[in-house]
Amino acid sequence: MTSPTTQLFDGELNVVNVGLAMFDDDISAQGAKVTTLDWTPPGGGDPEVIAALDLLARPDIAARIEAANAEAIERITSAKPMLVGFGRAIDVVPGMTPTTIIHAGPPITWERMSGPMKGAVLGAIVFEGLAADLAEAEKVAASGAITFSPCHEHDCVGSMAGVTSASMYMHILHNETHGNYAYTNLSEQMAKILRMGANDQSVIDRLVWMRDVLGPMLKEAMEIGGPIDLRLLLAQALHMGDEAHNRNIAGTLLLLQALAPSLLQTGFTTEQKKEVFDFIASSDYFSGPTWLAMAKAALDAAHGIEGSTIVTTMARNGVEFGIRVSGLPGNHWLTGPAQKVIGPMFAGYKPEDSGLDIGDSAISETYGFGGFAMAAAPAIVALVGGTVEEAVAYTRDMGEITTAQNPNITIPSLGFQGLPTGIDVRKVLDTGILPVINTAIAHKEPGIGMIGAGITYPPAEVFEKAALALAEKLA
Amino acid sequence: MNVTAVVKKNTYFDSVSLMSISTKANQFEGVDQAFVAMATEMNKGVLKNLDLLTPEVEGAGNGDLMIVIVTADGVDADTVIAGVEELLVRKAPAGGEAKIVHRTIASAAQADPTANLAVIAVNGAYAAREARKALENDLHVLMFSDNVALADEIALKTLAHDKGLLMMGPDCGTAIINNVGLCFANAVRPGSIGIVAASGTGSQEVSVRVHALGGGVSQLIGTGGRDLSAEVGGVMMIDGIRALAADPRTEAILLVSKPPAPEVERKVLAEIATAGKPVVVYFIGGSEQAVTEAGGHFAASSQDAAVQAVRLTSDPESAVPGLDADRVEAVRAQLNAEQRHVRGLFCGGTLCDESMYALLDAGEEVWSNIQKDPAHVLHAADASRGHTFLDFGDDEFTNGRPHPMIDPSPRLERLVREAQDPTVGVIVMDFVLGFGAHEDPVGVTLPAIAEAKSIAAATGRHLEIVGYVLGTDLDKPSLAEQVAALESAGVTVTRSSTETGQYARAIVREGTRA
Numbered sequence: 011m012t013s014p015t016t017q018l019f020d021g022e023l024n025v026v027n028v029g030l031a032m033f034d035d036d037i038s039a040q041g042a043k044v045t046t047l048d049w050t051p052p053g054g055g056d057p058e059v060i061a062a063l064d065l066l067a068r069p070d071i072a073a074r075i076e077a078a079n080a081e082a083i084e085r086i087t088s089a090k091p092m093l094v095g096f097g098r099a100i101d102v103v104p105g106m107t108p109t110t111i112i113h114a115g116p117p118i119t120w121e122r123m124s125g126p127m128k129g130a131v132l133g134a135i136v137f138e139g140l141a142a143d144l145a146e147a148e149k150v151a152a153s154g155a156i157t158f159s160p161c162h163e164h165d166c167v168g169s170m171a172g173v174t175s176a177s178m179y180m181h182i183l184h185n186e187t188h189g190n191y192a193y194t195n196l197s198e199q200m201a202k203i204l205r206m207g208a209n210d211q212s213v214i215d216r217l218v219w220m221r222d223v224l225g226p227m228l229k230e231a232m233e234i235g236g237p238i239d240l241r242l243l244l245a246q247a248l249h250m251g252d253e254a255h256n257r258n259i260a261g262t263l264l265l266l267q268a269l270a271p272s273l274l275q276t277g278f279t280t281e282q283k284k285e286v287f288d289f290i291a292s293s294d295y296f297s298g299p300t301w302l303a304m305a306k307a308a309l310d311a312a313h314g315i316e317g318s319t320i321v322t323t324m325a326r327n328g329v330e331f332g333i334r335v336s337g338l339p340g341n342h343w344l345t346g347p348a349q350k351v352i353g354p355m356f357a358g359y360k361p362e363d364s365g366l367d368i369g370d371s372a373i374s375e376t377y378g379f380g381g382f383a384m385a386a387a388p389a390i391v392a393l394v395g396g397t398v399e400e401a402v403a404y405t406r407d408m409g410e411i412t413t414a415q416n417p418n419i420t421i422p423s424l425g426f427q428g429l430p431t432g433i434d435v436r437k438v439l440d441t442g443i444l445p446v447i448n449t450a451i452a453h454k455e456p457g458i459g460m461i462g463a464g465i466t467y468p469p470a471e472v473f474e475k476a477a478l479a480l481a482e483k484l485a
Numbered sequence: 486m487n488v489t490a491v492v493k494k495n496t497y498f499d500s501v502s503l504m505s506i507s508t509k510a511n512q513f514e515g516v517d518q519a520f521v522a523m524a525t526e527m528n529k530g531v532l533k534n535l536d537l538l539t540p541e542v543e544g545a546g547n548g549d550l551m552i553v554i555v556t557a558d559g560v561d562a563d564t565v566i567a568g569v570e571e572l573l574v575r576k577a578p579a580g581g582e583a584k585i586v587h588r589t590i591a592s593a594a595q596a597d598p599t600a601n602l603a604v605i606a607v608n609g610a611y612a613a614r615e616a617r618k619a620l621e622n623d624l625h626v627l628m629f630s631d632n633v634a635l636a637d638e639i640a641l642k643t644l645a646h647d648k649g650l651l652m653m654g655p656d657c658g659t660a661i662i663n664n665v666g667l668c669f670a671n672a673v674r675p676g677s678i679g680i681v682a683a684s685g686t687g688s689q690e691v692s693v694r695v696h697a698l699g700g701g702v703s704q705l706i707g708t709g710g711r712d713l714s715a716e717v718g719g720v721m722m723i724d725g726i727r728a729l730a731a732d733p734r735t736e737a738i739l740l741v742s743k744p745p746a747p748e749v750e751r752k753v754l755a756e757i758a759t760a761g762k763p764v765v766v767y768f769i770g771g772s773e774q775a776v777t778e779a780g781g782h783f784a785a786s787s788q789d790a791a792v793q794a795v796r797l798t799s800d801p802e803s804a805v806p807g808l809d810a811d812r813v814e815a816v817r818a819q820l821n822a823e824q825r826h827v828r829g830l831f832c833g834g835t836l837c838d839e840s841m842y843a844l845l846d847a848g849e850e851v852w853s854n855i856q857k858d859p860a861h862v863l864h865a866a867d868a869s870r871g872h873t874f875l876d877f878g879d880d881e882f883t884n885g886r887p888h889p890m891i892d893p894s895p896r897l898e899r900l901v902r903e904a905q906d907p908t909v910g911v912i913v914m915d916f917v918l919g920f921g922a923h924e925d926p927v928g929v930t931l932p933a934i935a936e937a938k939s940i941a942a943a944t945g946r947h948l949e950i951v952g953y954v955l956g957t958d959l960d961k962p963s964l965a966e967q968v969a970a971l972e973s974a975g976v977t978v979t980r981s982s983t984e985t986g987q988y989a990r991a992i993v994r995e996g997t998r999a
Binding site: 013014015016017018019021022023024025026027028029030032033036037040041042043045047048049050051052055057060064200353354355356357358360389392393403406410437440441442443462463 | 499504505506507508511519520521522527535585587589590591592599600601602603604605606607608610611614619624625629630648650651662663664665666672703704724728731732734920921
């Protein structure tokens with residue numbers, strides 16, 4: 011057997027250059043191969059975080075983590091979330107009460123809520139008949155009579171403000187592989203909607219129609235047609251050019267294709283059926299929430315594995331960004347400030363009108379689609395101001411901070427590479443690459459709604475806190 | 486407020502692109518508001534709310550594109566519209582895949598299994614961690630970074646040794662692997678002399694001298710300056726000797742170091758007997774007897790080391806001319822009696838050391854920031870006294886600023902100051918060429934040389950400025966160019982680090998004066 015030095019002297023020199031770019035020029039000018047890293051100090055250079063990373067790299071601990079992460083990946087990729095029905099939150103969501111309002115992101119009090127979330131909460135209170143108007147709703151919200159709680163702590167996800175109240179209709183998903191359930195409410199479609207913080211009469215009227223017509227019709231259709239395999243639909247949607255977070259045109263058509271025959275067989279009037287079809291036609295976003303619940307059902311199955319450094323939740327309430335990590339079981343939130351979302355805006359709005367990053371929809375990226383699957387959706391690269399090559403680069407970068415590729419959901423343009431899956435806290439801190447999130451922008455004031463879309467990132471400190479907590483737990 | 490609306494019939498853009506275009510159009514000079522969208526009922530509704538719905542726009546349909554701009558007075562709306570249309574036709578740059586950028590050593594190593602060596606030049610606080618990652622990924626390491634803890638160096642070298650990998654450094658400025666110069670290295674001919682060096686400029690010097698004598702270098706393995714300390718124990722010099730002993734291209738091995746710890750020196754010399762190849766040893770200030778007893782070839786200077794190595798390989802007759810005695814006499818004749826001090830202003834630590842030793846060996850008192858004798862240590866801020874040799878690459882000078890091979894200014898200021906001292910007869914400077922070095926070290930120094938010369942001339946003194954250029958004819962700029970520039974500035978150019986010290990000593994030494 012030849013020694014490593016013999017191999018070095020006998021082969022071509024191929025250098026990995028870390029730190030000084032000028033050495034790259036010198037080495038390549040001499041005809042040797044050189045790869046210069048885009049290097050940043052690990053853990054943002056914080057010695058405490060580096061010490062935690064070093065501890066997690068200790069061979070005995072690293073071996074435990076590898077095994078736990080393999081288990082987490084197995085659970086995420088083997089989960090089979092089936093859409094099994096629709097029902098009112100009060101009837102299906104664990105822990106729901108008539109005066110409970112669940113919301114996006116980590117826990118937050120009424121006083122600290124962002125503008126869009128406050129707007130959505132007020133609208134929901136009026137919608138539930140807990141107040142006669144928005145002014146009274148404000149008093150009710152502040153009175154302590156309402157129980158506020160994160161969607162994620164009720165097996166739910168909620169896009170944008172995520173505000174969900176007792177009589178709203180929910181998707182019901184069953185993960186056939188692991189037995190757990192996940193829920194999310196229905197898409198409200200257009201820009202001036204509750205989940206974006208709008209709450210005028212048109213918003214309430216739409217919620218009433220969704221409660222009285224859309225929800226019940228979907229419920230009846232599912233009873234007629236039976237379960238729908240959402241992982242399969244998502245895989246198809248990605249092949250058709252969606253990334254299933256900001257672009258949902260293919261996914262919506264696929265979901266409608268699955269639902270339409272049953273919708274037609276329900277006992278509702280033709281006029282009501284046309285209303286439902288018109289509603290679905292009014293926006294590509296109809297299936298948006300569906301994929302979020304799909305991701306939630308899979309990731310919950312991977313939560314709470316002793317020793318795992320895989321992120322199972324990324325969620326934002328408009329004030330704070332929170333993550334949960336598999337190896338820190340239960341509702342152990344690691345939080346930092348919500349960030350700005352950078353991207354194009356509707357005419358008439360400026361960046362200073364933007365609310366901060368909000369919504370449970372980053373569950374998309376936690377699972378591996380959305381921003382992580384940008385390479386699958388070249389049509390939306392303008393959203394990130396860039397080229398198709400840059401979209402591919404986003405997906406490649408996400409491969410640097412994830413553990414595996416999901417064999418069940420693939421990206422044709424990358425040679426059918428699977429979705430980058432299983433964000434590893436350690437890799438985020440080692441590389442300085444933050445997960446990229448595709449998302450919408452809500453106006454910072456209550457009552458206005460969506461004003462744009464773009465990309466954002468978590469604050470690095472949530473991963474730093476996670477590393478410290480994991481190190482303490484695994485030491 | 487001026488509203489201009491243009492409808493482009495049967496023109497489709499997706500909403501995301503249009504949002505992006507609207508955002509850019511809103512940033513145009515003189516535009517109060519720009520609205521670029523498909524003429525859907527919803528979008529027309531928004532325009533109506535904004536009171537911008539012209540009849541033409543109202544008549545547009547789902548498949549039509551509308552551009553509506555609100556401009557300030559005096560702004561040419563046509564120009565703005567043309568600008569928006571330019572955004573609409575702008576094509577993404579064509580072309581291949583974006584270059585893959587790696588952020589971690591593990592990622593780069595896994596992406597390319599032929600990667601075999603990592604050069605690490607990050608802040609010392611992070612360097613050990615990166616080196617460990619490289620070794621764990623089976624890469625040899627050249628660690629340029631300094632300020633790495635001794636305990637980390639020992640742990641890394643132990644790991645490397647166990648894996649059979651080279652762990653060069655920390656604080657290793659030079660290596661030549663497979664004829665590729667890394668970090669600070671000179672372009673030298675490939676050949677059969679393998680070098681293991683615990684000194685940066687020292688190893689550059691011997692490689693350049695070997696080249697100048699017509700020899701060539703198989704590998705140059707830098708070990709870092711602390712390798713031969715008692716704590717580290719010469720792990721990498723010993724592994725380096727073994728690697729070269731096993732390398733069929735290497736016919737002779739040349740070891741270079743500042744004085745090693747005695748017990749480490751014994752360990753390293755014990756390795757010579759089993760190498761199976763001739764080994765030339767140049768440990769500055771080392772013992773001839775110890776080397777000879779161990780079966781090695783003792784070298785008294787870097788020049789001597791190179792000559793012996795070349796004699797053992799390519800050219801048995803290799804030799805270098807001695808000092809030009811007439812030249813020495815002529816210069817001495819020009820100096821007045823008071824001018825008996827040498828001031829050495831160096832970039833290269835080993836070059837400084839070797840020149841300084843030339844005077845120390847002759848029994849002279851020498852003050853220096855790198856003096857081993859505490860009684861003769863001179864700090865960066867201190868004024869020079871007697872014979873003073875300064876290594877501007879030492880920590881005291883580089884603290885918070887780049888190495889003098891990159892930033893020459895402290896050395897230039899010092900040169901002018903030394904010229905004002907009437908006791909100074911000789912100022913010695915080195916100029917280091919090669920990869921990583923300043924692009925024109927002589928050129929950047931010439932104005933200060935001229936100033937120094939004129940200061941001395943103004944008081945009727947001859948000031949002998951001696952320059953040594955460490956470099957080869959293959960370096961850029963070339964040795965010949967730099968030498969010519971120095972000579973035309975009235976500088977005496979020496980031919981090796983060894984000769985530099987000998988020359989300075991010959992000119993000023995009291996005992997040799999006639």
